[in-house]
Every structure is written in structure tokens, then in C-alpha cells.
Amino acid sequence: xxxxxxxxxxxxxxxxxxxxxxxxxxxxxxxxxxxxxxxxxxxxxxxxxxxxxxxxxxxxxxxxxxxxxxxxxxxxxxxxxxxxxxxxxxxxxxxxxxxxxxxxxxxxxxxxxxxxxxxxxxxxxxxxxxxxxxxxxxxxxxxxxxxxxxxxxxxxxxxxxxxxxxxxxxxxxxxxxxxxxxxxxxxxxxxxxxxxxxxxxxxxxxxxxxxxxxxxxxxxxxxxxxxxxxxxxxxxxxxxxxxxxxxxxxxxxxxxxxxxxxxxxxxxxxxxxxxxxxxxxxxxxxxxxxxxxxxxxxxxxxxxxxxxxxxxxxxxxxxxxxxxxxxxxxxxxxxxxxxxxxxxxxxxxxxxxxxxxxxxxxxxxxxxxxxxxxxxxxxxxxxxxxxxxxxxxxxxxxxxxxxxxxxxxxxxxxxxxxxxxxxxxxxxxxxxxxxxxxxxxxxxxxxxxxxxxxxxxxxxxxxxxxxxxxxxxxxxxxxxxxxxxxxxxxxxxxxxxxxxxxxxxxxxxxxxxxxxxxxxxxxxxxxxxxxxxxxxxxxxxxxxxxxxxxxxxxxxxxxxxxxxxxxxxxxxxxxxxxxxxxxxxxxxxxxxxxxxxxxxxxxxxxxxxxxxxxxxxxxxxxxxxxxxxxxxxxxxxxxxxxxxxxxxxxxxxxxxxxx
Amino acid sequence: xxxxxxxxxxxxxxxxxxxxxxxxxxxxxxxxxxxxxxxxxxxxxxxxxxxxxxxxxxxxxxxxxxxxxxxxxxxxxxxxxxxxxxxxxxxxxxxxxxxxxxxxxxxxxxxxxxxxxxxxxxxxxxxxxxxxxxxxxxxxxxxxxxxxxxxxxxxxxxxxxxxxxxxxxxxxxxxxxxxxx
Numbered sequence: 001x002x003x004x005x006x007x008x009x010x011x012x013x014x015x016x017x018x019x020x021x022x023x024x025x026x027x028x029x030x031x032x033x034x035x036x037x038x039x040x041x042x043x044x045x046x047x048x049x050x051x052x053x054x055x056x057x058x059x060x061x062x063x064x065x066x067x068x069x070x071x072x073x074x075x076x077x078x079x080x081x082x083x084x085x086x087x088x089x090x091x092x093x094x095x096x097x098x099x100x101x102x103x104x105x106x107x108x109x110x111x112x113x114x115x116x117x118x119x120x121x122x123x124x125x126x127x128x129x130x131x132x133x134x135x136x137x138x139x140x141x142x143x144x145x146x147x148x149x150x151x152x153x154x155x156x157x158x159x160x161x162x163x164x165x166x167x168x169x170x171x172x173x174x175x176x177x178x179x180x181x182x183x184x185x186x187x188x189x190x191x192x193x194x195x196x197x198x199x200x201x202x203x204x205x206x207x208x209x210x211x212x213x214x215x216x217x218x219x220x221x222x223x224x225x226x227x228x229x230x231x232x233x234x235x236x237x238x239x240x241x242x243x244x245x246x247x248x249x250x251x252x253x254x255x256x257x258x259x260x261x262x263x264x265x266x267x268x269x270x271x272x273x274x275x276x277x278x279x280x281x282x283x284x285x286x287x288x289x290x291x292x293x294x295x296x297x298x299x300x301x302x303x304x305x306x307x308x309x310x311x312x313x314x315x316x317x318x319x320x321x322x323x324x325x326x327x328x329x330x331x332x333x334x335x336x337x338x339x340x341x342x343x344x345x346x347x348x349x350x351x352x353x354x355x356x357x358x359x360x361x362x363x364x365x366x367x368x369x370x371x372x373x374x375x376x377x378x379x380x381x382x383x384x385x386x387x388x389x390x391x392x393x394x395x396x397x398x399x400x401x402x403x404x405x406x407x408x409x410x411x412x413x414x415x416x417x418x419x420x421x422x423x424x425x426x427x428x429x430x431x432x433x434x435x436x437x438x439x440x441x442x443x444x445x446x447x448x449x450x451x452x453x454x455x456x457x458x459x460x461x462x463x464x465x466x467x468x469x470x471x472x473x474x475x476x477x478x479x480x481x482x483x484x485x486x487x488x489x490x491x492x493x494x495x496x497x498x499x500x501x502x503x504x505x506x507x508x509x510x511x512x513x514x515x516x517x518x519x520x521x522x523x524x525x526x527x528x529x530x531x532x533x534x535x536x537x538x539x540x541x542x543x544x545x546x547x548x549x550x551x552x553x554x555x556x557x558x559x560x561x562x563x564x565x566x567x568x569x570x571x572x573x574x575x576x577x578x579x580x581x582x583x584x585x586x587x588x589x590x591x592x593x594x595x596x597x598x599x600x601x602x603x604x605x606x607x608x609x610x611x612x613x614x615x616x617x618x619x620x621x622x623x624x625x626x627x628x629x630x631x632x633x634x635x636x637x638x639x640x641x642x643x644x645x646x647x648x649x650x651x652x653x654x655x656x657x658x659x
Numbered sequence: 660x661x662x663x664x665x666x667x668x669x670x671x672x673x674x675x676x677x678x679x680x681x682x683x684x685x686x687x688x689x690x691x692x693x694x695x696x697x698x699x700x701x702x703x704x705x706x707x708x709x710x711x712x713x714x715x716x717x718x719x720x721x722x723x724x725x726x727x728x729x730x731x732x733x734x735x736x737x738x739x740x741x742x743x744x745x746x747x748x749x750x751x752x753x754x755x756x757x758x759x760x761x762x763x764x765x766x767x768x769x770x771x772x773x774x775x776x777x778x779x780x781x782x783x784x785x786x787x788x789x790x791x792x793x794x795x796x797x798x799x800x801x802x803x804x805x806x807x808x809x810x811x812x813x814x815x816x817x818x819x820x821x822x823x824x825x826x827x828x829x830x831x832x833x834x835x836x837x838x839x840x
Contacts, residue, residue, distance in 0.1 A: 229740070237770075242740045277668060284672070291679070312680075319676050326669035333665045387738050388765060519769075521711075521776070580747045583777050600776045601713075609713070609776055 003068050006056025007147040010097075013049040013104070014137040016042050020107070020130030024123035028195075036123035040111040043126050046133060047108035050101045057097060057146050058088050067153040070094065070146045076157040076577055078549040079165070086170035092310075093146035095173060099290075100136050102174075102181040103129070106210070110185070117206060124192035125185075132184055135317045143310050162550070162575040162582045168228030176221030176248055180286035182214020183251055186258060187283035190276045191325055194332040199272040204265035207279070209636055211262060215255050216632035222248050223625035230618070231585055231596075238513070238621060241390045246369040247289030250362050254282040257358040260351045268348055268413060270341075273333040274355070280329060284322040285362070291318055292369070346416040350408030357401040364393045395449070402456045402507070405500055406463030410470070424470055428462035453511030460504025468497045495635025499628045506624025512617025519614075521600075525607045533614035535561040535595055537568075542599070542608055550575045552584075555599040555608065559588060570599040594618050701732075701806075701814050702796035706786025709763060711772035719760055719786025725812045729838035730758040731831070732806040733782070734794065736766045737774035739802040745821035746778050752827070753781030757835065761785045764794050764802050807831060809838050 020042035027035025060068045061084045064077045074091045075084055083090075089098045107129040114122050140146070164170065189207040193199045225245065230238040239245065258278040264271040291314040342348040368389050406428065410421035422429075436455040469475075471493060472485040520532045526541035540556040550573040557568045566588035573582050585598045593616040600609025701724055708718035724730065733749060735742040753759055761782040763771045768787055775782075788794055797806070798817075807816035816834055818826060 237738060240738050240740055273665070281668070315676065315680055319673075322672055323669065323676065326672055330662075330665045330669050334662045519773075521773075581750075581779070598777050601779070611773060611776065 002056050003060055003065065003147040003149070006053040006060075007145065009049045009053040009056065010137065010141060010147075013046050013053065013100075014134065014141060016046045016049065017130050017133035017137055020046060021127055021134050022130075023127075024130070025127035028120040028123040028127070031120075033119065036119055039123050039126035039130070042130065043104070043107040043111040046130075047101075047104040050097070050104045054088075054097050054101050057094055058085060060147075061085065061088050064157065066155070066157055067149050067151070068146075069148040069150045072150060072154055072157045074157070076549060078577075079157075080548050082167070083165045083170060089173050090164050090170065093140070093144045095177070096136065096140050096144055097146055098174065099177050099181060100133060100140065102177050103133055103136065103184060106182060106185050107133070110210075114206075121192055121196060121203075121206075124195055125188045128188035128191045129184065132188070132321065135320065139310075139313050139317065143313055156577075158577065162573070162580045165575075166228060166232065168224055168231070172221050172224035172228065174221075175217045175224060177217075179214050179216075179218025179221055179248075179255075180251065180289065182210060182217055183255060183279075183283045183286050185210035185214065186255075186279040187321075187325065190279035191328060194276060194328045197332060197335060199265065199276060199336055201266050201269055204262045204275070208259070208262050208266065211255065211259055211279075212632055212636050215252070215259055216629045216636070218248065218252050218255060219625060219629050219632065222252060223622050223629075227622050231587055232582075238510075238618070241368070241387050243292055243369050244289075246365050247285075247292050250365050250369075251282050251285040251289065253358045253362040253365070254278055254285055257355045257362075258282050260354050264348050264351050268342065270348065271352070272336045273329075276333060276336070277329060278355070278359075280322065280325045284318070284325070285366075287314070287318045287321060291315060342413070343415040345411065345418045347408065347411045347413045349416070350404055350411050353404050354401065354408065357397055357404070361394060361397045361401070364397065365390070368393075399452070399456065402460055402503075405503075406459050409467045409496060409500070410463075425463055425466055428459060428466045431462045432459045450511060450515040453507065453515070457504045457506075457508035457511060460507065461501045462504075464497045464500035464504065467500075468493070491638040492635045495631045495633075495638070498631030498634060500631075502624045502627030502629075502631055504624070505620050505627060506622075509617045509620030509622075509624060512620065513615045516616045517613060520612045522610050522612075523603060523607050524610045525605075530610070530612060532595070532612050533593070533616075535559045535614070537595075537597070537610075537612055539608075539610060542602070545571070547573065549577060553599065553602075555586075555597075555610070557586070557597055557610070559595050564590070566595065568595065568597045570597045572599050589619050591619050591623075592617065697817065698813055698815065701808055701812050702793075704762075704786065704793060704796070706762065706788055706793055709768045709772050709775075709785055709787050711769055712780070712785060713772075713776060714780045714782070715784060717784065719762065719784045721812075723760055723784045724808060726758060727810050728758070729807060729809050729815075729835050730760060731835075732760050732762065732797075732808060734762045734764050734797070734799050734802055734804040734806075736764045736802045737770040738766065741821040742803045743778065745803055745823075746781075748822050748824065748827060749781040750779050752831075758783050762793055762797070762799075763787050764799065765789065765791045805831075807834055807838070 020039055023035045024039035024042075027033070027038070057070075059065075060071050061075055062081070064071065064075060064084070066072050070091060070093050074094075075087050079087070087094075089095045107126060110117075110122065110125060110129070114125075117125070186207055189203065189210070193203050222245075225248070226238045229240060229245075258275065261271050261275045261278055265275050291311065371389075406425065407418070407421055410416075410424055411418070432455050435458055436451050468486075471489060472482045474482050477485075518533050520530050522528075522530045524530065524539040526539055529536055529538050531537070536559070538558045538560070540558065542553050542555045545552040545554045552571045552573045554569050554571045557570070559566045559568060568586035568588055570586040571584040573584060574580075575582070583598060585596055587597075588595045593614060596613040596615055598611045600611055602608050704719060704721055704724060706719045708716045710716055724732070731749075731752065749759060759782050761784070763785050765788065768789075771785075771787075775785075786793065791799075797804075801819065803821055805818045805822055806814055809815050815838065816830065818830070822831070
């Protein structure tokens with residue numbers, strides 16, 4: 001009964017989405033206020049119905065209702081409750097329901113909190129959002145019904161893939177989808193603006209919070225995914241240039257570019273058609289990611305069951321949304337008039353450099369990801385794509401990007417003074433040079449890239465802090481006055497410092513673990529010791545542990561250094577229902593480094609292969625990412641994004657002062 | 660003229676969409692890439708071994724591949740996530756007595772030795788193909804890929820992408836059984 005209710009709610013949501021995708025758009029074109037007003041209740045109602053459907057599916061998983069085909073294929077009665085719940089979106093059908101639920105959530109938020117939007121813009125945004133919903137709900141109902149029953153029902157399920165039974169992996173899809181789907185808001189705003197034929201500072205101010213929220217979600221999702229790869233795969237790999245990882249990285253890169261170019265539209269009333277294009281492309285790349293993962297065109301460990309029919313359906317959606325959007329862009333964008341002029345050396349100029357580099361980086365990732373397909377089309381070739389390709393092209397693009405990230409915020413709008421900006425960065429430059437030289441001395445003969453990487457990370461942190469110090473005139477006016485300036489800054493200024501410094505910290509982590517890791521492999525009997533990077537590890541032996549749906553060999557090691565003591569319990573697990581084994585590494589962190597231990601094969605004489613790694617700075621990758629997200633959230637609470645935007649902006653749009 | 664610039668994104672996208680649509684509309688299984696090498700003699704192979712590998716540190720040569728019985732050759736890399744996904748299936752095949760050799764594609768030998776020690780080692784011989792040269796000889800487009808080679812050293816089957824239980828039961832096990840007679 002409850003699965004049928006969920007199915008029925010899905011169908012009703014589809015019908016409401018049809019209403020939301022037609023009446024408000026026609027109403028906005030004809031100026032019929034009542035038709036436009038339909039958008040609000042339709043958006044909220046659609047969210048309510050999809051929430052109902054999602055909860056119905058979750059209920060089926062929680063009570064292990066094995067009359068539902070989806071539950072049979074992805075769950076088991078002995079599975080821990082946590083993974084029963086996360087199993088809802090650990091499969092193709094359920095994850096699509098989550099996808100449309102988040103889409104409807106964004107629509108409902110616009111309906112409820114977008115009170116100060118002009119009525120026609122709001123109606124059009126919600127209308128476009130409704131049309132996207134129509135496409136995806138039709139996709140679910142036609143090809144991927146999660147509520148399909150089986151008859152006769154089996155006694156128990158076939159269990160979720162054990163690799164997916166992991167907190168890092170279980171929780172990253174909701175964040176990723178929040179990011180992907182959130183960019184649909186930017187897309188809807190862009191299309192609505194093209195229909196209206198007007199893009200101004202106010203528009204940029206409205207679109208920014210949605211983009212920022214989506215960006216935060218995507219950043220967090222990517223960070224969680226890479227954290228999973230790190231502890232599940234071992235030896236310090238945290239990014240594998242897997243097609244699915246690339247699919248999430250591409251919208252992140254263009255989304256980052258969009259965030260920055262929207263600032264230019266808001267402050268300087270220029271770069272309009274470029275910003276609109278970025279909004280369309282960013283959502284397009286999110287859809288492309290969905291297509292690549294689910295059509296089976298490219299293979300990946302994250303890929304769901306391959307089904308060409310689904311692939312064609314998503315491709316048609318992609319063509320309708322992106323092709324339609326880009327066609328509208330080709331017709332309307334030439335009429336968007338650019339506003340303020342600016343010199344090449346200026347804040348705008350810096351942001352254009354940032355945009356060009358980010359878009360180039362996106363293109364290289366796109367080419368690398370689709371390369372196997374291209375190779376297939378032309379019948380074989382010589383170059384292979386894998387980490388070597390991406391590292392070779394991505395790092396040369398990242399270096400100028402990071403260099404520009406330090407200088408850009410120092411430049412004035414309209415006409416900047418590069419020499420003065422560099423002059424104000426002398427402190428950051430000194431820090432970077434001293435530490436980089438120190439790294440050369442400490443690591444004589446080491447790879448140049450390591451020194452360069454350390455310098456890049458430090459440069460970002462130091463320049464972000466310098467920028468903040470400049471704003472509050474630290475040490476030039478009394479400290480109390482500096483503090484008053486600090487507390488008086490807009491929240492977006494804190495956001496900038498946090499996000500840029502966070503990226504710098506993450507880069508230091510990436511470089512640290514890639515270059516300075518150490519490793520020991522020993523065949524150990526209980527009681528024996530090994531030493532790694534100043535830690536003494538004592539092996540206490542292995543015992544059998546019975547888990548809820550697995551059996552495990554659990555090793556125990558005690559790590560000791562200068563009175564610090566950790567217990568590490570690496571495991572080898574066997575999942576009898578899924579017939580799969582997994583290894584669970586044990587990680588102890590000091591925040592400056594990780595001690596990482598994996599249990600290998602047993603020997604006949606009762607000894608075990610033990611592998612231990614020392615990964616310096618690796619936690620900083622995720623600490624840095626979290627700081628970046630924090631920067632995004634702080635910026636999201638900025639006053640100008642919350643209150644009084646339209647009235648101020650409408651005045652501001654005509655006499656926008658150059659700040 | 661200036662208006663034409665705004666048509667560029669649409670044109671690029673449509674070209675991309677058509678290109679993505681063709682393999683889907685042809686109804687081709689994207690992983691069943693035809694190999695020019697099917698029913699040809701396997702390419703001449705002489706690869707060094709992985710020094711740190713516990714099971715067998717010697718390399719992969721033509722002599723190993725001409726074993727007088729059907730064997731599998733798996734192309735893998737430690738940086739490849741799909742390889743991890745198919746790994747338990749290879750472990751299962753190895754437990755059933757199937758001989759599996761491997762080409763370790765564009766990998767760091769220390770990383771692949773760790774990977775094998777951690778996730779289990781189903782391979783008899785592993786040849787290290789650091790620069791991808793052997794991958795070109797074998798026509799490899801990505802990792803993982805799996806080949807079936809008969810007793811006379813001819814390639815009889817190729818699968819690109821991670822193996823699944825369905826592919827094992829549908830293609831590989833029946834082929835191995837028929838070749839073994």
C-alpha cells in the first residue's frame with residue numbers, strides 16, 4: 001500500500017510540474033497575474049508530494065519490504081539501519097527520486113523566500129524549474145520506477161555492494177546532488193533573464209545566493225568522495241581522475257567561474273552574456289555528468305546499472321534543456337548591452353583571467369574524460385588517458401590561476417595598479433620565498449614540483465590574509481580601530497578570505513601527501529614492532545569479529561611517539577551475501593599527518609602482512625575544503641544577499657557607483 | 660558577424676550531442692568494443708615483473724601466454740577504481756583454477772604491489788607496462804580490459820570495462836569451457 005502511495009505521489013508531482021512549467025510562463029508572457037501566481041502553490045505542492053514519495057521509498061527500505069524490486073536488489077534484512085536508509089539513494093532509481101526532490105526543494109525555496117523578486121521573473125524562473133522537473137519525473141516514471149513490485153517476493157535481499165556500505169560514500173551523494181541540482185537555479189534564472197531580455201545588477205544579486213549554495217554543496221560532496229577514495233583505496237591516493245569524479249569536477253570549475261563573473265555583473269554591470277553562458281553551461285555539465293554515469297557510455301566504479309534506454313532518455317533531456325537554452329542564448333544574448341568599461345589590469349580583468357583559466361581547465365577535463373569515446377570513434381590511437389594526462393595538463397593551468405588568485409583581490413575595480421598591488425603583497429612574497437627556499441634546503445635534490453606546490457599553497461594563504469590585513473589597515477592604525485574595521489566588513493569579505501585560504505591549505509595537503517609520504521611493509525608476528533616516521537607500532541595480533549552482515553579479521557596495533565598513543569584496528573571484511581571482501585584501513589590523525597595501517601594477507605605460520613604509511617599534511621586537503629565551504633556559507637549570510645536587494649538595486653542599476 | 664559568435668556554444672554542443680548519441684542509437688553495448696585482434700595471434704609480449712610483488716616477481720613473456728590451455732589476460736592499474744570493482748570476480752575465477760595473467764598498465768610498481776597485497780592477488784604473472792607501450796600493442800583503450808587467449812595463443816575475446824557476474828556467466832565461463840575441450 002505505501003509503495004503505491006509513493007508511486008501515486010510521483011505521478012501527481014509530475015502533473016503539478018506540468019502545470020508549473022506551462023501556466024506561469026504563458027501568464028508572464030501575457031501579463032496575467034493570476035496565471036503567474038499558480039507557480040507558488042505548484043512549486044510548494046510538488047515538493048510536498050516528492051517528499052511523500054521519498055519517505056515512502058525510505059519506509060520500504062527501513063522495514064525491508066521485499067515485495068519492492070528495488071529493495072530486493074539493494075538491501076538485506078541484516079544490513080545496518082544506517083545503510084538501509086542510505087541505500088535509498090545508493091541505486092539508480094532511488095537516487096533519481098532524491099534528484100527531483102532536491103530540484104523541488106529549490107523551487108519551493110524560491111516560491112517561499114523569493115518574495116522580493118519581480119513577479120514576471122519569479123514566474124519564469126519557477127516555470128523553467130517546473131519544465132526541468134517534468135523531464136526528470138517523466139524519466140523516472142517511464143524508465144526507472146522505484147516502486148516496482150516483485151511477485152513472488154524473495155525471502156531476503158541481495159544486499160548493497162559492500163564498497164558502498166561506508167559512511168563517506170553513503171553521505172556524499174546528497175551533497176553532490178544539492179550541488180548539481182542547485183545549478184539548475186542558476187540555469188532557470190539565466191533562461192528567465194534571456195526571455196525577459198534584461199540582465200542587471202539586481203539579477204546578479206538574486207542569482208548569486210543560489211549559485212553559492214549549490215557550490216557549497218558540490219564542494220562538500222567532492223571532498224567527501226575524495227576522502228572515501230583516500231581511506232578505502234589506500235596509500236594516499238585521494239583523486240583518481242575517474243570519469244565520475246571528473247563529472248563532478250567540471251560543474252565545480254564552471255560554477256566557481258560563474259560565482260566570480262556574477263560579482264562583475266553585480267558590481268560593474270558588464271560581462272553579462274558571458275555570465276549567462278556560464279550559468280547555462282554549468283547546469284549542462286551537471287546533466288552531462290548524470291548522463292555519463294547512467295548511460296554506461298563510460299565505465300566507472302560509481303556507475304549504476306547500465307541501460308542504453310535510460311541513456312537515450314537523458315540525452316534527449318540534455319538536448320532539450322541545453323540545446324534550447326543555448327539557442328535562446330544565440331538569439332537573445334547579442335542584445336544584452338555591456339555596461340562599464342575597464343582596463344585590462346583591474347579587478348574585472350583579474351576575474352576574466354580567473355574565468356578563462358577555469359573554463360580552459362574544464363575543457364581539458366572534458367576532453368580527457370570523453371577521450372576513450374573519441375578514440376573509439378576514430379579507431380584507436382596512441383595516447384592513453386589516465387592520471388598522467390590530467391596531471392600534465394591540469395597543473396600548468398593551476399599555477400597561473402593560483403598566482404592570479406593572490407593578486408586579483410588586491411586590484412581596484414575599473415582600473416587597477418598592478419605595481420601597487422604587488423607592493424602590498426611583499427609580505428606574502430617574502431613568506432613564500434623563505435619557506436620555499438627552506439623546502440629546497442630541507443629536501444635537496446627533491447622534485448621541483450614539490451617546492452612549487454608548497455609555494456603555491458602558501459602564496460594563497462598568505463595573500464588571502466594580507467588582503468584582509470590591508471582591508472582593516474592592520475598595524476597602520478591602532479589595533480582597536482583595526483578590529484572595528486574588521487567587525488564592520490561585509491560578510492562576503494570574510495568569505496573571500498576563508499575560501500581562498502582554504503584552497504591554499506588544501507593545496508598544501510595535496511602536495512604534502514604526494515611528495516613526503518613514507519611507507520613500511522612487514523610480515524609481523526604478534527608482539528613485534530615496526531617504526532615509521534618516528535612512531536613505533538606494536539602489533540597485538542588479529543581476532544575474528546562478527547559484524548551485522550559481514551565477518552571480519554580485525555588486527556590491533558598500538559602506535560606510540562613521544563607519549564602520544566593511538567590504537568589502530570585495520571580489518572579485512574567478508575560479506576557472505578554479496579560474496580565480496582573489503583579491506584578497512586585504520587587511520588590515526590594528528591592533523592599534521594595521518595598514520596595509515598592496512599591489514600594484508602595472513603601467512604601459514606600465523607604472521608600477517610602489515611602495511612603502514614605516514615601521510616604528512618593529508619588531512620589538510622579536507623580541512624581546506626571545509627574552510628572553503630565555510631567561506632561560502634559566511635558569504636551566503638551577507639547582508640546584501642538577504643535584505644532589500646530589489647529596491648537598492650533598482651536605484652543602483654542606473655547609478656551604480658564604482659566601489 | 661558579431662551575432663555569429665553567439666551561435667558557437669550551440670554549434671559545439673550539438674556536435675557533442677550527436678557524437679554521444681550515435682553509439683547509443685546504434686544499440687551497441689558500449690563496453691563490447693570490437694577488437695581488431697580477435698582471432699589474431701596475441702601481440703609479442705616481454706614485460707618486466709613488479710619487484711615488490713609477493714606472489715611472483717617475475718614478468719610476463721610470450722612463453723607464459725602460450726600455456727597450452729586457455730587463459731585470461733587482465734589489464735589493470737592501481738589508480739583505476741573500476742579495476743577494484745571487478746577485482747573480487749577475478750579472485751573468484753582464480754580460486755576456481757583459471758589462470759589469469761595481468762598487464763599492469765601505466766602504474767607505479769610500488770603502488771601496484773601495495774594494491775595487490777591489500778586487495779588480494781589473483782594473477783599468476785604480472786607484466787609491468789610503465790609507459791603503456793604494451794597497451795598500444797594490445798589495442799587497450801582504458802583500464803580495466805580483459806582478454807581470453809586460447810591454447811594456441813590467439814585472442815578469442817575482449818571485454819573493455821569492469822567485469823560483472825553477468826558477463827562472466829554469459830561470455831567468459833562458457834568460452835573458457837568450450838576452449839578447454
